[in-house]
Amino acid sequence: MAKLKLKKKVLYRGVILIIIIIAGTIIGLNFYNDYEYKKTYEYKLIEHGYTLEEAKTLIDYFKEDKYFIELLSKEKNSYILDLIKEKYYIHDYLERYIKYADKNKDISATEVVTLVNVNRDNNYYENDIPTDISKDILINVNKYYKLEENFEPENLVDISLRYSYADNKVTKETNDAYVSMWNEAKEAGYTLIVNSSYRSFTSQERVFNNIKASSGLKEADKVAARPGHSEHQTGLSIDVFEINNQSTATFKDSPAYIWLKENAHNFGFIERFPEGKENITGYSFEAWHWRYVGNDVAKIIHDENITFDEYYAYYIENAK
Ligand SMILES: [Zn+2]
Incomplete structure (x- = not known):
């Protein structure tokens, strides 16, 4: 009897010990997990x-x-979360966004992302970026991106006098797209006319230097692009008016301009310097300056209501 009692006691102690070991292990593991999580x-x-x-x-x-x-x-830092939520946020630019926001406390996260994406945290013409000409119809030329002096588009053709004043050249595909657009505009009752298109580096230089000589650099920078920085050198741009309204002052109020705004993207053209986007493009509103980028890209730019500069930053530079 005494032996059996002893056996029971040993068994009982054994069970308790096992329970203690298991509980200890669980508690220990929890502590460990907690310790690891805190790291x-x-x-x-x-x-x-x-x-x-x-x-x-x-x-x-x-x-x-x-x-x-x-x-x-x-x-x-809630501001970082605001930046990340922005549609066109580019992670590589984070430090630039923060720097720019520090200097410009009154602007929204959307504006910070937009402006830094298009290089506005740098001064115009301060650090020229060589334009990547392999981008073809998506070449970007502005106050930051520069074309070389000897760059000339390969496939320049004359725009027929039916659609343009004399001596206007653009690339072949720009010309084809423009002629299709011209025909459609004509059917809608508008006779388009091109009054300026391809300009070589040297001719742009002449224009710029003439203004600079008579009115100074500041004024010249306001009204003309420096040589190498004019989109007209790409052969992808046209300055287009309607035969009955060829004034830079009033073309913006013409029905032909409204027609272009609604239809040009169907032919691969975009409005390059829109009203209200001067701070993004670096140029005053020019209702007459249209740029060929091809149908797909023109549709994105039109539908998302962005400028070509914003498109280039997010969809081309960022996608590298
Ligand atoms: Zn122009």
Whole structure:
């Protein structure tokens, strides 16, 4: 009897011991997991006031880049989340966005992303970027992107006098697209006419230097592009008016301009310097200046209501 009692006691102690070991292991593992979790970015971000969802978004975007480590040591920065939500946000430009926003406190995150994307955090003509001419009909030329002096489009053709004043050349595909557009406009009751198109580096230089000589550099920069910076050198641009309204002052109020705004993209043309986008394009509103980019891109630019500069930054530079 005493032996049996002893056996029961041993068994009982054994069970208790096992329970203690199991419980200890569970508690220990929990502590360990907790300790490990506290080392994660997710935990650190939540500690700094981000929600779980925001923390996950940030980790997704930043992974382990150098800026992220800095972010972990600071209080919550809601502005970064605003930037990331922007449709045209480019991650490589984050430091530039933040710098630009610091200098321009009164503008929205949308404006910061838009303006930095098109290089407005740099002064015009300060650091010329050589234009990538392999982009063909999507070559970008503006106050930042520059064409070389000897660049001349390969397939220049004369625009027929039926559609244009004399001595106007554009690339063959620009001409074909323009003729199709001209015919459609004619059917709608408008007779389009081109009064300026391809300009060589030297002719642009002449125009610019003449204004500079008579009115100074500041005035010349206002009304003309510096040589190498004019889109007219690409052979993809036309200055187009309607036969009954050829004034730069009033063409914007003509029904022909409205027609172009609604239809030009169907022929691969975009309005290059739209009203209200002067700060993005770097140019005053020019209702007459239309640029050939091909149908697909023209449709995107038209539908998303963006400028070619914005398109180029997000869909071409960013996609590299
Ligand atoms: Zn023009």
